[in-house]
Amino acid sequence: VHIKLISSLGAGLMVVFAATARAGPLTFNTALPVSQGEGILRGDTMVVRGSSGFMDQDITGLAFPLVLGYGLTRDLTLFAMAPVFVHKSVNVATPMGRISRGSNGFGDMLFLGRYTLLEIDHPGSTFRVAPFVGLQVPTGDYHQSDRFGALPRPLQPGSGAWDPNFGSILTYQTLKWEFDADAGFQYNGTAHGFGFGNEAFTDQSIQYRIWPRELGAGVPAFLYAVLESNVIWEGENRMNGRIVPNTSGLAWYLDPGLEYVTDRFVLGTVIQLPVASSLSSKGFADHGLGNHFQVVTVVQWNFFTPYHF
Amino acid sequence: MSLMNQTRRFRRWSGVSPTALTIVVFLSWVPASAPAAENGCQGRAVVTVKGMACPFCAYGLRKELLALPGVKDVQVNLDKSQAAIDLRGGSGVQESQIEQAVREAGFTPGQILCEASNKAAETPAFFKSAQFNVQGMRCENCAANITTALLHQNGVQSAAVDLGAKRAQVSYDPQKVSPAALTATIDHAGRFHATLETSSIGAPGSN
Numbered sequence: 353v354h355i356k357l358i359s360s361l362g363a364g365l366m367v368v369f370a371a372t373a374r375a376g377p378l379t380f381n382t383a384l385p386v387s388q389g390e391g392i393l394r395g396d397t398m399v400v401r402g403s404s405g406f407m408d409q410d411i412t413g414l415a416f417p418l419v420l421g422y423g424l425t426r427d428l429t430l431f432a433m434a435p436v437f438v439h440k441s442v443n444v445a446t447p448m449g450r451i452s453r454g455s456n457g458f459g460d461m462l463f464l465g466r467y468t469l470l471e472i473d474h475p476g477s478t479f480r481v482a483p484f485v486g487l488q489v490p491t492g493d494y495h496q497s498d499r500f501g502a503l504p505r506p507l508q509p510g511s512g513a514w515d516p517n518f519g520s521i522l523t524y525q526t527l528k529w530e531f532d533a534d535a536g537f538q539y540n541g542t543a544h545g546f547g548f549g550n551e552a553f554t555d556q557s558i559q560y561r562i563w564p565r566e567l568g569a570g571v572p573a574f575l576y577a578v579l580e581s582n583v584i585w586e587g588e589n590r591m592n593g594r595i596v597p598n599t600s601g602l603a604w605y606l607d608p609g610l611e612y613v614t615d616r617f618v619l620g621t622v623i624q625l626p627v628a629s630s631l632s633s634k635g636f637a638d639h640g641l642g643n644h645f646q647v648v649t650v651v652q653w654n655f656f657t658p659y660h661f
Numbered sequence: 662m663s664l665m666n667q668t669r670r671f672r673r674w675s676g677v678s679p680t681a682l683t684i685v686v687f688l689s690w691v692p693a694s695a696p697a698a699e700n701g702c703q704g705r706a707v708v709t710v711k712g713m714a715c716p717f718c719a720y721g722l723r724k725e726l727l728a729l730p731g732v733k734d735v736q737v738n739l740d741k742s743q744a745a746i747d748l749r750g751g752s753g754v755q756e757s758q759i760e761q762a763v764r765e766a767g768f769t770p771g772q773i774l775c776e777a778s779n780k781a782a783e784t785p786a787f788f789k790s791a792q793f794n795v796q797g798m799r800c801e802n803c804a805a806n807i808t809t810a811l812l813h814q815n816g817v818q819s820a821a822v823d824l825g826a827k828r829a830q831v832s833y834d835p836q837k838v839s840p841a842a843l844t845a846t847i848d849h850a851g852r853f854h855a856t857l858e859t860s861s862i863g864a865p866g867s868n
Contacts, residue, residue: 376715385712385767387721423721426767473712473769475742525714527739567740571719615720615737654717656724 376523377532377557378620378650379580379607381431383482383523385468386423387656394419394618394652401645408445413646415439415459422657427468431486435459438492438509453500457509459492466521477526484536488515490543505546506589512543519553527567530576532557542590549587549600556581559611573614578622580607603629607648618652702775703753704821705805706746707812709771710763713742722766729754729762742771745809774812776821788818791840791860793829795822797853810850814838829855 376382386392400413416437422430441454464486472479492510496503505511519536533556540548559576582605589599609622624646710722719737726735726744731752736745744763748754756773763770798804804822807829811820816837822829831843840857847855 384715384718385721387725387767388765390721390724423767426765468767471712471769475709475711475771476740477714478712478768527714530715569738569740571716571737571739574716613716615716615723618717652717654720656721 376525376530376559377555377580378578378609378611378622378648379582379624380532380534380555380557381464381466381484381521382532383466383468383480383521384478384525385426385480386421386429388423388426389657390423391655391657392419392421392652393655394421394650396651397647397649399647410443412441412443412454413439417459429466431462431464431466433462433464435461435492435509440507440509442507451500453498453503453507455493455496455503455507455509457493457496460488460510460515461491462486462488478523480523481520482523483518483520485518486516488517488538490514494543506548511540511548513541513547515540515548517551528561530557530559545592547590549589551587552585554583571615573612576611576613578607578609578611578620580609580622581605582607582624601630605646609648611650616654618650620650620652622648624648701753701755701757702746702759702773703748705748705776705808706754706756706759707774707809708744708746708759708763709773710737710742710744710766711769711771713737713739713768715739718767722763722768725762725766726759729758743809745805774817775819776808776812788832789835789860791831791833791843792858793831793844793847793855794858795827795829795847795853795855797851798822798824798827800824803851803853807847807850807853810846811843814843814846817843828858 376384396415396417396419398413398415398417400411402411403409414437415435417433417435419431419433424430436458437456438459439454439456441452443450443452464484466482466484468480468482470479470481488511490510490512492508492512494505494508494510494512496508515538517536517538519534521532521534523530523532525531533554535554536552538551538553540550557578557580559578561574562577563575564572583602584604585600585602587600589596604627605624606627607622607624609620611618611620626645713719713722716739719739722744723735723737726732726746729746731748731754732746733749733752734747736747737743738745746754746759756775759773760770795807798807801824804824807822808820811817811822811829811831814833816834818832818834820829820831829847833843840860844855844857847853
């Protein structure tokens with residue numbers, strides 16, 4: 353699951369984005385195969401904490417997305433991602449003192465299809481390229497309000513809009529290490545006069561097996577050291593057909609972590625640290641985008657379904 | 662209407678005895694079980710799996726292979742990129758079925774080696790059979806390791822290891838491998854010591 357938090361207009365924007373499955377990257381998808389008829393269930397916990405000089409705001413985000421992956425054929429895998437609980441809140445300083453605003457609820461679901469286009473296999477290694485297309489559907493609530501009135505749209509659990517996306521993933525995996533990279537784009541639609549800016553992203557991940565140092569017989573569990581990079585660009589939001597100024601931005605994160613992989617389950621965690629960011633293309637500097645961190649923990653379970661379609 | 666009358670009327674209408682028809686229907690209903698002679702691999706098969714490089718990937722492969730008819734157990738060796746398939750007694754599996762299962766798991770099948778095969782009946786005259794005495798085997802795993810090592814030796818057509826008798830019987834192509842090389846292969850499969858007992862032309866058991 354790819355989660356993004358961008359501080360814009362003094363409010364936190366958290367977008368739970370792309371589904372993932374298989375051992376591999378923890379913050380984005382991989383091109384590794386899901387067997388025909390195999391199911392993968394993944395549960396994530398995402399905690400975002402941040403602060404910004406703009407109105408001295410503190411941002412908190414919490415999400416529990418569930419991802420279900422199913423191998424329809426050896427090359428085509430379908431994913432459904434349900435953010436079963438999303439919490440967003442912002443605490444800001446005002447002339448009347450500090451106020452908190454926030455929401456809880458079910459987020460926008462994402463459906464995604466991934467097809468293995470290129471596959472070069474050797475004993476102990478594989479190289480794969482898999483394009484994907486997806487659609488984020490407006491299942492989340494976007495009409496929540498508090499004592500100050502309707503919450504700003506970036507604070508709502510859902511966007512209210514239909515958001516198609518596409519991209520491609522590349523994976524090279526050996527028994528010792530793995531490299532993954534992706535690039536993609538999401539068009540964010542408009543709902544009730546408001547539309548988030550379109551998004552483009554690219555991610556890279558390297559995982560290095562640190563245990564066991566030597567492989568024995570059978571299928572031993574692996575412990576990987578993980579380092580990931582996420583670059584996210586977001587265009588300007590639109591309100592009633594007009595661009596909302598100072599809402600676009602570019603952010604770059606580095607995510608060190610650990611991943612424990614067995615044949616039945618995966619446990620992993622990374623901490624997503626801001627490296628650089630810019631707001632409204634003013635250059636790389638800290639404009640409130642970058643001074644937050646995010647912790648992603650992952651539990652993933654492998655199962656086989658009796659249904660082969 | 663009595664059952665006797667119904668039978669007579671049916672015979673007049675169809676010209677076929679209802680009893681005969683029942684037998685034909687029954688025979689056509691009995692599920693077809695492919696005779697062992699039609700199956701490629703028997704006993705144990707080892708398939709090289711290309712593209713499998715993490716523990717999480719091995720699960721799907723194992724499940725796909727276990728779903729094949731006649732398969733008793735599957736052991737995946739990640740380091741060697743292999744899956745060893747144990748078949749029930751009297752059962753066999755076609756190499757094409759194994760290849761299909763590996764593909765459905767998302768990987769590429771490589772070489773498939775069979776411990777025993779109905780191809781033995783088609784063994785060309787130039788294949789030779791050798792029998793080794795093997796010391797140091799203590800469990801079924803030792804026997805399995807030796808079998809796997811032999812099957813991976815270039816030129817070996819089939820191999821069978823008997824733990825109780827402490828013997829290994831190998832059918833091999835003398836153009837590609839020698840009994841001395843086979844002895845070394847067994848020795849290097851673990852802490853074993855092999856000595857050649859007999860060597861003759863033909864498939865295992867035919868000498």
